[in-house]
Amino acid sequence: MPELSPRLTGLNGGGSDGWEVFYRARALVARGVEVTELTIGEHDERTDPAILDAMHAAARDGHTGYATVPGTDTLRDAIAARVAERTGVPTTRANVLVTPGGQSALFAAHVACCPPGAPALLVEPHYATYPGTIRGAGAVPRPVPTRPEDGFLPDRAALMRAAPGAASLLLNTPNNPTGAVYGRQTLEAVAEVAEAHDLWLISDEVYDSQVWEGAHLSPRALPGMAARTLVVGSMSKSHAMTGSRIGWIVAPEAVIGHLIDLATVTTYGVPGFIQDAACFALAEGVAREGRVAEPFGRRRARVLEALEGHAAVRAVPPQGAMYVMLDVRATGLDGAAFAGALLDAHRIAVMPGESFGPSAAGHVRVALTVPDERLVAAVETLAAFADSLARAPRHAARS
């Protein structure tokens, strides 16, 4: 066998990926063991049958041939209207590329912005695929650490230190895994750094419909930023359409023109019937998105309430998204060890904070993706388990 490209074999960066607990939980489930899975960001509700019926009607109506690569005019118009309405930034179909999901959009954005070998900034902790996405695009991930005591918000000084020589800065607000929603002050610092170092901003806003405190602000809406910002969006989280693989990039028209060329050689477009289903779903506006988001806001409140009075677990209260980060450092364990012990003792699976970068060490991420009562019971068990570890002599906790 000839040698594979080092770009392919080096995708994972060589380290452990911190997903052992996730795979162990999946293996237990496959063996018939009941596990409360609070690991990944997948809605417990499936895609609305009304959306699926719209998809089927479009397919039966003959929309089964090659769709135009940039996306249908109707869907590009609908996405542009959604973005313009929420951000106030003038946006037309010429600013929109439809992609087969948000992940594909993240990849294309980095191919566009990063010359081969260029450093690409990402705020850490970060969504699990970010470093691999940057490596896959031929760039070099350069993480910008944050601190739990700052609510995991990036600060100006850390950004300025990291920026020299970088091509792009990847943001995610509302944030997975931390639930942070970046406010105006944070984004103004980001904009200042981007201008000072002539960076592209790649702004992952797939959780923009899930905000529990404050309001979502897109960095593209800040003065001058529309010319250097690529916004990544998706129907996955806002419309419970994870499996339909449909998302978008919103960017300057000249960038979209080149991204269409890239899509021609990387994906050749998105199924027309799925685009029609997305149009159907978007036509119902914020009402539908609110219905999809509501359970996560409700469960967030229930989880924060359930944690009151537990000394060994401190929530970092999320302002958005569908997760809660818990600081378990008082147990004496790191996030991975705590998650492993919790799975062994109580068949509850959560993600170690370390999976998302060293800034989240000593934390675990709880996905709010099971029904309320089961979630609350699991969080109470988790908290009592943490308390018991914190009370036990250190060597016992590690045994």
Place this chain on the structure above:
Amino acid sequence: MPELSPRLTGLNGGGSDGWEVFYRARALVARGVEVTELTIGEHDERTDPAILDAMHAAARDGHTGYATVPGTDTLRDAIAARVAERTGVPTTRANVLVTPGGQSALFAAHVACCPPGAPALLVEPHYATYPGTIRGAGAVPRPVPTRPEDGFLPDRAALMRAAPGAASLLLNTPNNPTGAVYGRQTLEAVAEVAEAHDLWLISDEVYDSQVWEGAHLSPRALPGMAARTLVVGSMSKSHAMTGSRIGWIVAPEAVIGHLIDLATVTTYGVPGFIQDAACFALAEGVAREGRVAEPFGRRRARVLEALEGHAAVRAVPPQGAMYVMLDVRATGLDGAAFAGALLDAHRIAVMPGESFGPSAAGHVRVALTVPDERLVAAVETLAAFADSLARAPRHAARS
């Protein structure tokens, strides 16, 4: 605006892409002008409603969440069985990655096989996206010319001359645009070159169900070749599912392992309900594929018959696929000028051979994708038009 990556802005290689006739035809249609479009490889039949109903049933049954990135076990098994049965090469699900279409598979294969900056061979004339696909993957296209008088088959000497330093060789049999089906002798020469220069073979076999003379032979089936071959397949041509965007790569297990990592950061998998629809379609085996292919074989015969007795147009009889290449050099025009003149004079749109590389200069490609009578009438008009040009004084033909 910061600078975009040269990898993005250089995707098109700077030259004309030869698609002017296609876009002019589309513009005429948009203005309400009736045009016989014989340009792109899209079936006149839509996707079978039975396949669409299977897709809808899977979606309504709840297969709407994230599918596993490599593809469902059921579909990977079905693809492995199809490949093993047709080629005789032992193939299991571990050799299969499901992709969102054949284009995505072509891109991923080149990312896998080509280190950044490496030359990647492609046989010319070639499918329109190939050079951009290679550039998008960060490699450098190095075309291997063929000759009409050799039936556009690559010869050993030309391959050997092109191979030094290259990482991969992209083949397409049955071939678009030429209709060539590579026989054992040609493929043995390819294998010899691949072994001599330690090349990966990337074998695009999306037309494997459309063979009119001889038989499809996969280079992966030649001795020793399975270890260095990545086969690209798709449901588009074989099952008239172009708009469903579903395809695959078949490769050594170690390669698939890395390609799954790449898929995680470039696509995050393929809709589960589309995978279920593909399973439904594949379960019917060659019977369904034969029904989809049959019109193209029939029309090919009709077109060859219609051309008899026309001196100025010589068909290069295709052994496979859904196109006929016509040599129009006797008209004194190149392919682009002939196609432009034909569109102006008779509202018939065909692709200039030059769109597929200089080896097809002086040819046009006719897609067999309109109903028989309309196709035959168009080809008769085309041939008579060519004859009239050939009889006319050269300067008149160019006016």
